[in-house]
Amino acid sequence: MDIHKTDAQIADALKAVSGRESVTDIFFVACGGSFSLMLTTQYITDREASRINGIALNAAEFTARAPKTLGRNSLVIACSHSGTTPETVEAIRFARQAGALTISLTNVLGSPLDDASEFTIAYKHTPLEMSSHHSAAILSRLALGIVKVREGNNKADDFEAALTTLPRLVDQKIADLKGEIATFAEAHKRDSVIYTMASGSNYGVAYCYAICLFQEMLWIHSAAIQAGEYFHGPFEVTDFDVPFVQLMGVGPTRAIDERAFSFAQKYSRRVTALDARKLGISDFPESIAEYLTPLLFTPILRAYMEKLAEAKGHPLTVRRYMWKLEY
Amino acid sequence: MDIHKTDAQIADALKAVSGRESVTDIFFVACGGSFSLMLTTQYITDREASRINGIALNAAEFTARAPKTLGRNSLVIACSHSGTTPETVEAIRFARQAGALTISLTNVLGSPLDDASEFTIAYKHTPLEMSSHHSAAILSRLALGIVKVREGNNKADDFEAALTTLPRLVDQKIADLKGEIATFAEAHKRDSVIYTMASGSNYGVAYCYAICLFQEMLWIHSAAIQAGEYFHGPFEVTDFDVPFVQLMGVGPTRAIDERAFSFAQKYSRRVTALDARKLGISDFPESIAEYLTPLLFTPILRAYMEKLAEAKGHPLTVRRYMWKLEY
Numbered sequence: 001m002d003i004h005k006t007d008a009q010i011a012d013a014l015k016a017v018s019g020r021e022s023v024t025d026i027f028f029v030a031c032g033g034s035f036s037l038m039l040t041t042q043y044i045t046d047r048e049a050s051r052i053n054g055i056a057l058n059a060a061e062f063t064a065r066a067p068k069t070l071g072r073n074s075l076v077i078a079c080s081h082s083g084t085t086p087e088t089v090e091a092i093r094f095a096r097q098a099g100a101l102t103i104s105l106t107n108v109l110g111s112p113l114d115d116a117s118e119f120t121i122a123y124k125h126t127p128l129e130m131s132s133h134h135s136a137a138i139l140s141r142l143a144l145g146i147v148k149v150r151e152g153n154n155k156a157d158d159f160e161a162a163l164t165t166l167p168r169l170v171d172q173k174i175a176d177l178k179g180e181i182a183t184f185a186e187a188h189k190r191d192s193v194i195y196t197m198a199s200g201s202n203y204g205v206a207y208c209y210a211i212c213l214f215q216e217m218l219w220i221h222s223a224a225i226q227a228g229e230y231f232h233g234p235f236e237v238t239d240f241d242v243p244f245v246q247l248m249g250v251g252p253t254r255a256i257d258e259r260a261f262s263f264a265q266k267y268s269r270r271v272t273a274l275d276a277r278k279l280g281i282s283d284f285p286e287s288i289a290e291y292l293t294p295l296l297f298t299p300i301l302r303a304y305m306e307k308l309a310e311a312k313g314h315p316l317t318v319r320r321y322m323w324k325l326e327y
Numbered sequence: 328m329d330i331h332k333t334d335a336q337i338a339d340a341l342k343a344v345s346g347r348e349s350v351t352d353i354f355f356v357a358c359g360g361s362f363s364l365m366l367t368t369q370y371i372t373d374r375e376a377s378r379i380n381g382i383a384l385n386a387a388e389f390t391a392r393a394p395k396t397l398g399r400n401s402l403v404i405a406c407s408h409s410g411t412t413p414e415t416v417e418a419i420r421f422a423r424q425a426g427a428l429t430i431s432l433t434n435v436l437g438s439p440l441d442d443a444s445e446f447t448i449a450y451k452h453t454p455l456e457m458s459s460h461h462s463a464a465i466l467s468r469l470a471l472g473i474v475k476v477r478e479g480n481n482k483a484d485d486f487e488a489a490l491t492t493l494p495r496l497v498d499q500k501i502a503d504l505k506g507e508i509a510t511f512a513e514a515h516k517r518d519s520v521i522y523t524m525a526s527g528s529n530y531g532v533a534y535c536y537a538i539c540l541f542q543e544m545l546w547i548h549s550a551a552i553q554a555g556e557y558f559h560g561p562f563e564v565t566d567f568d569v570p571f572v573q574l575m576g577v578g579p580t581r582a583i584d585e586r587a588f589s590f591a592q593k594y595s596r597r598v599t600a601l602d603a604r605k606l607g608i609s610d611f612p613e614s615i616a617e618y619l620t621p622l623l624f625t626p627i628l629r630a631y632m633e634k635l636a637e638a639k640g641h642p643l644t645v646r647r648y649m650w651k652l653e654y
């Protein structure tokens with residue numbers, strides 16, 4: 001994959017959005033891990049767009065729901081790693097038929113999703129590294145790029161600049177955390193349930209790790225708890241031996257994370273917190289730091305999962321149903 | 328509570344929405360069980376409103392996120408049973424300050440939420456019964472009422488008519504299911520994990536039962552799986568002994584439920600499905616049947632939970648943290 005080509009693809013997509021002034025709604029549609037990214041993208045849109053609404057929906061749900069506002073005023077942004085996810089391809093076809101502008105991300109050019117979309121952006125897949133061409137980074141660049149071309153919001157510039165140094169920080173932190181990661185893996189290798197918890201820009205990361213890593217790849221029961229919801233139900237399952245992985249972000253939702261962490265670590269001995277502040281995020285401009293934290297947590301948590309998989313003797317590549325059966 | 332007064336409160340709120348033509352966005356904000364209702368309300372708005380966007384957010388997340396579109400063009404609908412939930416009261420104050428029109432539902436008139444809101448609607452709390460004055464019913468009446476007064480969409484009329492007979496159907500089905508409910512309770516009384524699964528209008532019900540009933544009231548690990556997401560991660564935890572409670576709706580998302588059910592019941596021996604069709608929903612007009620299913624499932628599932636609580640010797644009123652500690 002040629003990263004200069006990716007940059008040009010992003011620029012082309014943004015040019016199209018800039019030219020379509022009727023666009024007032026963005027639907028972010030995908031499935032599973034790709035859908036998890038859309039939760040962050042909606043967050044950015046909610047925070048930064050004055051005149052554009054964002055809504056993230058699972059692709060099958062989107063097509064079935066058939067939002068009544070969908071049409072010429074809509075932009076639909078989709079993502080599928082293989083570009084073959086049937087629900088996502090169908091969602092894009094449905095959206096395009098309805099008159100929406102369509103932009104897709106995929107790892108595979110020439111895939112059905114690429115063919116179905118007006119604009120396609122190819123991304124690099126590097127689970128243990130961050131880069132400006134990682135799918136999560138591209139979606140955030142796109143969201144900030146849209147508010148730049150449409151509303152003159154210039155946070156995209158700070159964000160693009162930060163992406164030149166963030167990858168090194170990620171590599172460094174994964175190296176620094178080697179001991180903690182090994183301890184986590186040994187401590188959790190026999191657990192049958194591990195919860196994840198986050199809020200704001202990081203909730204999508206918690207969701208991804210609950211459904212794709214714990215449930216899918218490791219067959220460990222899990223749920224992503226929205227930290228603001230924790231005190232309204234989920235906290236009652238907290239006990240001394242119940243494990244949580246909590247993401248502590250920065251920005252306006254940090255207080256939500258801190259409140260949940262403060263309680264969880266008091267009643268459970270098994271809370272593993274990744275704190276973006278302690279991981280060096282404060283070196284970046286405050287205006288965009290909260291949008292960088294998901295990009296920091298994603299590869300670092302992956303390192304935790306790879307070590308956990310090793311300690312369990314259950315490689316992350318193992319599946320019992322996915323890609324093996326008709327479903 | 329005087330139900331005629333509630334009807335008048337709904338009419339007053341709808342009159343205000345009708346008079347505020349600038350309103351193009353609705354934020355549905357609440358916490359926990361009240362938030363779960365908002366997921367259905369957003370679904371109705373997505374399906375039925377041509378020119379109004381809906382977005383459901385946890386109340387703490389809403390205030391922290393501070394959506395940039397929030398202002399004179401916004402309607403904010405909140406719900407808190409006691410009317411004292413601090414995050415929800417703060418969200419309404421924040422929204423009103425920003426110029427939004429505010430409408431709240433609560434069981435307690437004179438509560439801080441009532442005081443903070445421009446319009447308040449009082450509801451009846453009857454977990455084992457449905458009525459047109461149940462919080463879930465009122466929120467759906469409000470969502471359909473809004474598209475009626477603003478866009479001339481008349482589904483509200485069919486919905487109001489259906490609510491006159493739905494309560495009897497619920498009572499009848501709870502009585503009919505007595506044997507199944509007792510069998511479920513015995514079969515699940517020693518389970519440490521029970522998943523819920525649904526899509527479309529019923530996902531909020533699945534979420535409510537996962538976080539408020541299983542996690543909060545019964546201390547059973549749980550997660551609400553969006554049925555469209557099931558095949559993109561969560562389905563890998565399915566095994567012969569893993570229990571699922573699946574809601575099978577009607578309308579456009581039924582195919583999503585059927586696909587998930589078909590897989591889950593093939594690889595788990597412990598799937599309990601509540602099928603709205605078998606529960607008699609097809610007697611209602613197709614145009615609104617999908618909005619009635621959450622109102623059918625909510626009290627019926629409660630009957631399952633009460634029996635499960637009895638079989639476990641763990642009353643639904645027991646808490647270890649909620650209302651007992653500072654948090």
